[in-house]
């Protein structure tokens with residue numbers, strides 16, 4: 156059995172901590188809010204993020220990031236992308252021994268255009284980390300906590316580390332695959348949120364299944380184009396961290412990105428949408444990064460660009476769809492690479 160802590164007590168951190176505790180590992184969850192720590196320890200609930208869910212009695216919470224890191228061997232980082240650096244800076248200051256890190260966040264940092272494993276490499280000195288493993292795939296917390304069949308992938312160049320994480324998480328309802336392609340896993344996981352916002356918007360506009368299928372397929376084409384230029388294996392994008400996650404996020408009412416996009420399509424403004432979501436909508440920030448990545452790598456990303464224009468240039472969603480449909484005619488497959 157492993158000794159594991161999860162940093163971040165939102166919906167995904169809590170759901171993953173439940174899987175680990177149910178698998179029999181000594182599992183601790185860290186929250187920066189003492190009221191939430193008390194709720195988890197005393198009532199075994201996390202009502203804000205996972206209503207109607209009872210947490211395992213064996214899952215304990217702490218507000219001490221020092222204890223959460225130093226008392227455990229595997230550290231799962233489950234905070235939104237924008238909080239990654241700040242959280243790392245808090246624990247690195249007190250960390251004494253090398254740990255295996257797993258990250259489960261899906262985003263790209265705007266401006267630096269760094270993937271999350273790159274942020275972790277920058278923030279955690281090499282002497283304090285053995286490996287960094289990415290856990291990604293089609294997996295809404297709301298279904299995982301109901302123990303509904305779910306598949307994810309853990310990516311790391313070091314297969315020994317990937318298999319250790321696979322063994323820690325895997326059980327009868329949570330099936331874990333391994334992968335060596337860290338870049339592909341991170342690009343697929345981050346960029347699918349941008350396409351999911353667009354998919355929500357076309358639903359909010361009242362368009363149908365044809366439009367949705369077009370967005371998913373052409374969205375995957377532009378994610379693949381970018382990922383391959385960044386060094387990913389193209390086959391990764393037809394796997395769980397690519398197509399799999401794109402399907403679930405573009406079609407599920409659980410998706411915060413889809414829901415935010417849906418409200419955009421209905422005419423709501425971004426600030427009011429984010430205020431009412433109350434949970435992270437990673438695709439908004441990643442849309443900025445995608446816009447910059449498309450320029451940096453000279454890759455056509457028309458759907459991501461259209462979404463960027465809607466989010467940050469006040470283009471009405473319907474005009475953005477009309478502009479996508481009116482693009483110059485293309486060959487389908489030549490455009491993939």
Ligand SMILES: NC(=O)C1=CN([C@@H]2O[C@H](COP(=O)(O)OP(=O)(O)OC[C@H]3O[C@@H](n4cnc5c(N)ncnc54)[C@H](OP(=O)(O)O)[C@@H]3O)[C@@H](O)[C@H]2O)C=CC1
Pocket residue numbers: 163164165166167168169186187188204233234235236238241242259260261262294295296297433434435437
């Ligand atoms: N939800 C899901 O089903 C899935 C989510 N993911 C990914 O997991 C990551 C986390 O998402 P999720 O759990 O859903 O997000 P939530 O919005 O549900 O929760 C985020 C958590 O991080 C905490 N947090 C935010 N900023 C800080 C900070 N600066 N310091 C400490 N804690 C902080 C929040 O605390 P507070 O309550 O105080 O705001 C909250 O506990 C995202 O990248 C997401 O894309 C991946 C797969 C599935």
Ligand SMILES: O=C(CO)COP(=O)(O)O
Pocket residue numbers: 261292293294295348351400403404409410411412413435436437
């Ligand atoms: O990544 C997810 C499912 O795999 C969660 O997506 P949302 O952040 O859109 O809810």
